[in-house]
Amino acid sequence: LSTFAAASHPDINRIPDIILWIWLHLLKHDIYNQMLDPEEDQKNKPYRPLPAGRITAQNAADVRWLLVPVCLIFSAMYGIKALACSACIEALSIWYNEFGGDKTGLSKNLLTAIAYANFELGAMAVIGIIDNIGACAVAFSSVVFATTLHAQDFKDEEGDRLTGRRTLVTLFPTFARMSMMIGIPLWSLYLSRLWKVDLVCSLAFVAYGTIVGARFMVYRTASAHKLSCKLYSVSNLESKNSTY
Numbered sequence: 615l616s617t618f619a620a621a622s623h624p625d626i627n628r629i630p631d632i633i634l635w636i637w638l639h640l641l642k643h644d645i646y647n648q649m650l651d652p653e654e655d656q657k658n659k660p661y662r663p664l665p666a667g668r669i670t671a672q673n674a675a676d677v678r679w680l681l682v683p684v685c686l687i688f689s690a691m692y693g694i695k696a697l698a699c700s701a702c703i704e705a706l707s708i709w710y711n712e713f714g715g716d717k718t719g720l721s722k723n724l725l726t727a728i729a730y731a732n733f734e735l736g737a738m739a740v741i742g743i744i745d746n747i748g749a750c751a752v753a754f755s756s757v758v759f760a761t762t763l764h765a766q767d768f769k770d771e772e773g774d775r776l777t778g779r780r781t782l783v784t785l786f787p788t789f790a791r792m793s794m795m796i797g798i799p800l801w802s803l804y805l806s807r808l809w810k811v812d813l814v815c816s817l818a819f820v821a822y823g824t825i826v827g828a829r830f831m832v833y834r835t836a837s838a839h840k841l842s843c844k845l846y847s848v849s850n851l852e853s854k855n856s857t858y
Contacts, residue, residue, distance in 0.1 A: 628741045631692070635740050636733060638688060639700065642681040643707045643729075647673050650711050657773040692740045699736030703729055717779055726758035754808075758801050764790050766848040768830065769839040786843050798827035798849060823849050 630721045639741060639773045648655060648664050655665045689700035709715045715725045734752045765826050767774065767783040767790075774784050780791040802823030806816035826849045828840040 633738050634739055634743045635688065635692075635696070638681060638685050638737070639703055639733065641701070642678060642685055645681070646707055647680040647710050647716075649674050649678065651777060655773075657776055689736065689740075695744065696736050696739040696740070699732040700782060703736070706732070714845045720780065722764040724759045726763055727756045730759055731756040754805065758805075762794065762797050762801070762846070764823055764829065765794055769836060769843050771835070771839075794830040794846075795827040799824040804848070 641817050648662055649671055652664060652671075655662050660666065662672060664671065685700050685704070686697065691695040698837065706715075706725055710722075710729075715721045731752050732757070735744060735749070738748055738752075747854055764782040767781040771781075771783050782793075799820055802820045803816075805811075806819050811819065826842065826845045829838070833839075833842065
C-alpha cells in the first residue's frame, strides 16, 4: 500500500512482482536472523520453524545462502536501483546478524530503519519511478521508525535479558516507555501538518497515536505488549501513508 502511494506512475501489472520481491528478501533475512539466536526464540517464539524442529539449522543455512543470488538476479531484472537496494539489504543483514548490530538498542533501531528504507525504495524501483517526493517520504518514515522501533522490544524483554541483548527497553525501561508515549503522537502531529492532511484525518491520526503511545506506559504485561506492538505497526503504516 505505501509503495503504491509513494511510487511515481506505478505499474499495477507489477503487483505480483513487488509482492514476490518483498517476500523473497524478507524470507532471506528472517531465516538468517532465526539461525543465530535459537535460545532467544526458544523463550520468545517457540512456534518458529527452527525451535519447533520443523527444519534443521543446516537446511535453513542452505536455503538462506541460496536466496542471496536469487534475490540479486531477480532485482537486476528491474534495474540498477532495485539491485542496489537488494545488495544493501544483504549487507545490512550481515551487519545486523554477524557483527552484533542487533545487540544494542541504538544500532538495532538504526540498521532496521535503513533496511526498511531499502525495502521501500527497492519495491518502488520494481513498481515505478522513484521521484523526490517519494524519496523524501521514505526518509521521513525511516526516521519515525528509527526513533520508535523499540516498541517491538517490550514483548521480547524477558528473552532479550536472557541472551544479554542491550536494548532501550532492558537498559532504560522508563525512558523507553516515555519516548513511546510522547514520540508517537508528536510524529503523528508533525507529519499531519507537514503533508497538509485535512483536519478530521489529522485529529484521528493524532488521537490514535496518543492511544497507542499511552498503552506502553499504562499496560505492562506480556500480552498487553504484544497487542501494543500490533497497534504500533498500524500507526507506523498510517504515518507512512500520511507522508505519501
